[in-house]
Amino acid sequence: MKFSCKRDQLIRSINTVSKAVSQKTTIPMLKGILLKVNDKNELCLMASDLDMSIEKRMEVSSEKEGSVIVDAKIFGEIIRKLPDGDIEISLDENEKVNIKTDSSLFTIIGQDPERFPGIGEIENIEGQIVFDKKSLIEMIRKTYFCASPEESKGIITGVLIELKDGDMSMVALDGYRMAVVREKTENKEEKNLIIPANTLYEVSKILSESEEDEDEKVTFVLSEKKCVIILKRTKVIMRLLEGKFLEYKKIIPSENNIKVKVNRRALFDSIERASLFSRAGKNNLVKIGMKENIMNINSNSEEGNVSEDIIISKEGDDLLIGFNSKYLTDALKNIDEDEVIMEFETAVKPCLIKPLEGDSFEYLILPVRIS
Amino acid sequence: MKFSCKRDQLIRSINTVSKAVSQKTTIPMLKGILLKVNDKNELCLMASDLDMSIEKRMEVSSEKEGSVIVDAKIFGEIIRKLPDGDIEISLDENEKVNIKTDSSLFTIIGQDPERFPGIGEIENIEGQIVFDKKSLIEMIRKTYFCASPEESKGIITGVLIELKDGDMSMVALDGYRMAVVREKTENKEEKNLIIPANTLYEVSKILSESEEDEDEKVTFVLSEKKCVIILKRTKVIMRLLEGKFLEYKKIIPSENNIKVKVNRRALFDSIERASLFSRAGKNNLVKIGMKENIMNINSNSEEGNVSEDIIISKEGDDLLIGFNSKYLTDALKNIDEDEVIMEFETAVKPCLIKPLEGDSFEYLILPVRIS
Numbered sequence: 001m002k003f004s005c006k007r008d009q010l011i012r013s014i015n016t017v018s019k020a021v022s023q024k025t026t027i028p029m030l031k032g033i034l035l036k037v038n039d040k041n042e043l044c045l046m047a048s049d050l051d052m053s054i055e056k057r058m059e060v061s062s063e064k065e066g067s068v069i070v071d072a073k074i075f076g077e078i079i080r081k082l083p084d085g086d087i088e089i090s091l092d093e094n095e096k097v098n099i100k101t102d103s104s105l106f107t108i109i110g111q112d113p114e115r116f117p118g119i120g121e122i123e124n125i126e127g128q129i130v131f132d133k134k135s136l137i138e139m140i141r142k143t144y145f146c147a148s149p150e151e152s153k154g155i156i157t158g159v160l161i162e163l164k165d166g167d168m169s170m171v172a173l174d175g176y177r178m179a180v181v182r183e184k185t186e187n188k189e190e191k192n193l194i195i196p197a198n199t200l201y202e203v204s205k206i207l208s209e210s211e212e213d214e215d216e217k218v219t220f221v222l223s224e225k226k227c228v229i230i231l232k233r234t235k236v237i238m239r240l241l242e243g244k245f246l247e248y249k250k251i252i253p254s255e256n257n258i259k260v261k262v263n264r265r266a267l268f269d270s271i272e273r274a275s276l277f278s279r280a281g282k283n284n285l286v287k288i289g290m291k292e293n294i295m296n297i298n299s300n301s302e303e304g305n306v307s308e309d310i311i312i313s314k315e316g317d318d319l320l321i322g323f324n325s326k327y328l329t330d331a332l333k334n335i336d337e338d339e340v341i342m343e344f345e346t347a348v349k350p351c352l353i354k355p356l357e358g359d360s361f362e363y364l365i366l367p368v369r370i371s
Numbered sequence: 372m373k374f375s376c377k378r379d380q381l382i383r384s385i386n387t388v389s390k391a392v393s394q395k396t397t398i399p400m401l402k403g404i405l406l407k408v409n410d411k412n413e414l415c416l417m418a419s420d421l422d423m424s425i426e427k428r429m430e431v432s433s434e435k436e437g438s439v440i441v442d443a444k445i446f447g448e449i450i451r452k453l454p455d456g457d458i459e460i461s462l463d464e465n466e467k468v469n470i471k472t473d474s475s476l477f478t479i480i481g482q483d484p485e486r487f488p489g490i491g492e493i494e495n496i497e498g499q500i501v502f503d504k505k506s507l508i509e510m511i512r513k514t515y516f517c518a519s520p521e522e523s524k525g526i527i528t529g530v531l532i533e534l535k536d537g538d539m540s541m542v543a544l545d546g547y548r549m550a551v552v553r554e555k556t557e558n559k560e561e562k563n564l565i566i567p568a569n570t571l572y573e574v575s576k577i578l579s580e581s582e583e584d585e586d587e588k589v590t591f592v593l594s595e596k597k598c599v600i601i602l603k604r605t606k607v608i609m610r611l612l613e614g615k616f617l618e619y620k621k622i623i624p625s626e627n628n629i630k631v632k633v634n635r636r637a638l639f640d641s642i643e644r645a646s647l648f649s650r651a652g653k654n655n656l657v658k659i660g661m662k663e664n665i666m667n668i669n670s671n672s673e674e675g676n677v678s679e680d681i682i683i684s685k686e687g688d689d690l691l692i693g694f695n696s697k698y699l700t701d702a703l704k705n706i707d708e709d710e711v712i713m714e715f716e717t718a719v720k721p722c723l724i725k726p727l728e729g730d731s732f733e734y735l736i737l738p739v740r741i742s
Binding site: 071074077078081082083103104105106107108109269270272273276303304305306307308309310 | 442474478480644647676680
């Protein structure tokens with residue numbers, strides 16, 4: 001294997017595939033990037049964890065085809081520290097990888113490319129879903145953080161993408177809160193797929209960083225257990241989560257007696273300040289009292305307390321309710337609207353945050369019992 | 372105590388005095404800021420660790436004089452999270468401090484101002500030193516990092532400021548390396564003072580951030596054990612280290628047989644890359660080989676190795692010598708000159724880095740023995 005390329009382009013490619021490099025694993029192969037050069041001046045970089053694999057192709061000037069696995073961290077650090085300009089990379093007979101510039105020569109240990117894990121290609125195509133790229137990125141941003149980060153939690157570590165009758169919903173939940181976002185879609189098929197939330201988040205980053213001249217549409221090609229996205233020079237294969245997602249619609253309360261209209265930014269800032277006194281150990285508790293057209297946000301700790309008032313418009317009874325401040329701010333910061341509706345029933349029933357009109361998003365947040 | 376002021380101005384004052392707030396201490400008083408309001412619309416903020424104390428005065432609108440100690444971290448976080456505008460701060464009879472804006476009320480616990488530690492005022496004035504502000508900041512930047520960070524090391528945790536015959540030297544060393552910088556000065560007296568390096572570093576930050584309309588000169592007023600700087604609205608009192616500094620001049624080798632002229636930036640970049648393979652556990656070892664007009668920088672580890680060549684001009688014998696890469700890069704990054712002279716004697720004698728002409732700086736770095 002021997003090729004040369006521009007440092008800056010190589011860095012961009014490394015950054016893309018590194019999103020599939022496992023940070024936590026102890027398996028060396030999962031920390032690697034596979035470099036594969038053909039005789040048509042094309043380098044393919046590939047990385048894979050157990051949930052996704054990313055391939056990135058780039059033009060190089062290739063002298064000899066071949067392939068090798070390099071440690072992603074070391075390789076990335078070396079290339080980033082090199083000066084701008086041309087880099088020549090070659091593999092010698094002892095599986096050593098030489099990285100050469102005008103004045104420097106790095107040698108790192110390569111690994112047998114046959115040992116690259118990968119998650120395989122997709123088998124039988126079972127349909128496809130076409131997304132508008134921008135709106136897909138937005139939907140991921142608004143949901144993925146509600147999925148459970150604990151690997152042991154199975155299906156709820158994933159985000160559900162549900163298509164039916166021209167409507168698309170994306171849903172994530174962790175047992176304490178839930179996000180549902182909805183969009184119209186041109187896909188007419190009925191489909192349900194569940195993608196690990198971390199994978200989906202990395203996909204949204206790849207899409208955000210993708211080249212400007214790329215298509216405004218993104219196609220997910222589906223098989224039974226996997227799904228693949230093919231961009232201009234990037235291919236992402238994701239493993240789907242198997243099993244049945246929770247019947248989330250049943251959790252959304254339909255009859256709430258208390259409806260509050262509130263300025264999103266004012267509420268977010270106020271909870272942020274209140275959370276200064278609501279740190280760990282006490283569920284990040286903030287108390288929200290609603291009395292006529294005043295919402296009072298307060299919290300207290302040994303260090304002190306804070307109380308703030310926001311003007312709201314309210315239908316229904318007065319209420320005092322407690323929340324984990326993080327769940328409220330997570331939701332509020334991912335909403336774009338200036339004003340939102342918050343619906344409540346009692347102090348032990350979940351709060352629903354939604355837009356003034358329609359149902360383009362719904363955040364459901366369980367309260368914390370106030371003693 | 373009761374006053375009101377602008378949030379932004381208060382944040383700036385908090386930032387200044389916070390430089391004297393101890394991060395590590397378990398003594399609550401050392402984590403506090405003393406607020407002191409007089410009846411002349413002036414607030415004085417004060418903080419102090421065992422080595423320095425900082426006072427900052429600002430205009431406020433005062434309704435009632437008084438004073439209290441607040442926790443620096445909590446108080447700072449609250450003020451930073453408040454919206455722009457006016458803040459009213461008052462002390463109630465229970466030593467509770469109320470921080471009020473249009474819509475919010477914070478209450479934190481205050482402490483008895485009598486318990487503020489301080490390091491006292493200076494007693495008998497024993498002279499003063501006038502510095503050019505810019506050049507003082509530069510001299511500190513170029514030396515403080517060479518002082519020992521270990522509190523147990525006594526006198527070498529400080530920076531020596533030495534005045535004699537119109538020359539000023541600043542010296543710091545930690546047993547492995549030494550920095551000496553020199554300037555002409557208008558101070559004619561002979562003086563030696565040793566200031567803790569951390570204190571001096573915080574002073575350089577205060578000077579860098581000081582208001583634009585301030586004097587270009589800085590005066591250190593000296594007493595036997597302390598020294599004070601009075602700026603327009605800021606006063607810093609520093610405790611001096613007592614004892615005799617090392618006779619540093621004796622350590623500087625005067626006769627070095629090998630003299631090398633090298634591009635500083637190229638050498639710095641090269642060592643930075645070599646340090647990728649010279650991490651902890653092995654003294655960050657990089658090897659520098661000089662052969663005729665080529666300097667070869669190399670390092671190796673289990674992960675790989677790197678070798679780079681730089682063109683130099685050299686007088687004297689060839690040499691192979693090892694260094695802790697951090698000591699070299701620390702020095703090289705604080706030098707402004709494009710080219711430097713490196714002087715060597717043997718592989719076990721220190722290297723001296725100095726300018727092409729004169730002796731405005733000298734960095735002395737002990738080598739690491741290469742087996």
